[in-house]
Amino acid sequence: MAFSENYRQSLIPSFIYSSSSASKKLIDMDHLMSNRNIMLNSSSSPSISSNGGVTSSKKSIVIPAPNEPGKIEMFSPAYYAACTVGGVFSCGLTHTSVTPLDLVKCNMQIDPAKYKTISSGFGILLKEQxxxxxxxxxVPTLLGYSAQGACKMGFYEFFKKYYSDIAGPEYAAKYKTLIYLAGSASAEVIADVALCPFEAVKVRVQTQPGFARGLSDGLPKFIKSEGALGLYKGIVPLWGRQIPYTMMKFASFETIVELLYKYAIPTPKEQCSKPFQLGVSFAGGYVAGVFCAIVSHPADNLVSFLNNAKGATVGDAVKKMGLWELCTRGLPLRIVMIGTLTGAQWGIYDAFKVFVGLPTTGGVAPAPAPAAVSAKM
Structure with a gap:
């Protein structure tokens, strides 16, 4: 269909093609920008002049507080760096703080005849050491889990965004739990490579009195005894323990927090105070930690057994301990330890995110993509 010249011109702003009216249609950009600055400048306050007009009185610029939202751009390099640092604090500090519990647990797994219960385990260790x-x-606990936490949290945030972008907004919202599972599993594969050497030395130091005082003398002794590759002898059982644990940790936490804000908390998340949101993070993390402990406990027993017995295999562990013992030995203590640990980790991690100006984790389901509307010609 042919259009007349006048009709085509009527669809285009006149100042583009009409030179005679250009001076009348051009916008005074200086005037526009000055008005925009007055409206958006939060450091200026209006005052009434003597002739009834409004003037703007300039004040000093206020630097945003560290916990002011928007200080770090979401999904920027600074965002992932902040999440990595938050992972160092959340995992390194919490695992180090429960070293006594971990020590008793490992000894109960290795020598149940001597360390029969939690209370007797503590009593024996106190008496002897x-x-x-x-x-x-x-020390290996602090360094190992700091490295693991950095990779776990930083790469989880990266892979969650990466897989969501691949799926697209609609499928990312529909299959969000699969996104959480895939992102956390991918992150944990990398995190365990960083953790494994420290974990091997830690278990040997904790379960063999007299082997070494700590990391500084334990690492050379371990390498001399097992070789450098021996530090990664437990990598497969470690993956078997940590990957299911982390998948449960992240997917259940995200789901629990979302359900809490949806059904148990009448106020939308964005209207809740930051301390309240951190309390929700701890509660969601604790419940998630209980599930994590149950799912990953058999592999935890395997890791302790293999790192304590030279040349032992998974088959040796199953044959000596049996399936029931493999799944239950030391489990009550691990539930208490991992529940508290996971709750504290999410609390510390989200507290750090709030401190640097980022929102807490979870609680808002991804919005599906709006349906495409086809224009009719």
Whole structure:
């Protein structure tokens, strides 16, 4: 269909093709920008002049507080760096703080005849090694889980965004749990490579009295005894323990927090105070930690067994311990330890995110993509 010249011109702003009216249609950009600055400048306040007009009185610019939202751009390099640092604090500090519990658990797994219960385990360690002995192996614990936490949290945030972008908004919202599972599993594969050498030395130091005082002398002894590759002898059982644990940790946490804000908390998340949101993070993390402990406990027993017995295999562990013992030995203590640990990790991680100006994790389901509307010609 042919259009007349006048009709085509009527669809185009006149100042584009009419030179005679250009001076009348051009916008005074200086005037527009000055008005925009007055409206958007939060450091200026209006005052009434003597002739009834409104003037703007300039004040000093206020630097945003560290916890002011928007300080770090979401999904920017700075965002992933902040999540990585938050992972160092959340995992390194919490695992180190429960070293006594971890020490008793490992010894119950290796020598159940001697360390029969939690209380007797603590009593034996105190009697034989004193208070100081309860924190044996804290250095490899701190360094190992700090490295693991950095990779786990930083790469989880990266892979969650990466897989969501691949799926697209509609499928990312529909299959969000699969996104959480895939993102956390991918992150944990990398995180365990960083953790494994420290975990191997930690277990040997904690379960073999006299082997070494800590990481500084334990690492050379371990390498001399097992070789450098021996540090990664437990990588497959470690993946078997940590990947299901982390998948449960992230997917259940995200789901629990979302359900809490949806059904149990009458106020939308964005209207809740930051301390309240951090409380929700801890509660959701604790419940998620209980599930994590149950799912990953058999592999945890395998890791302790393999790192304590030279040349042992998974088959040896199953044959000696049996399936029931493999799934239950030391489980009550691990539920208490991992529940508290996971709750504290999410609390610390989200507290750090709030401190640097980021929102807490979870609680808002991804919005599906709006349906495409086809224009009719």
């Amino acid at each position: 004193g208070i100081k002995g309860l924190f044996r192996g804290w």
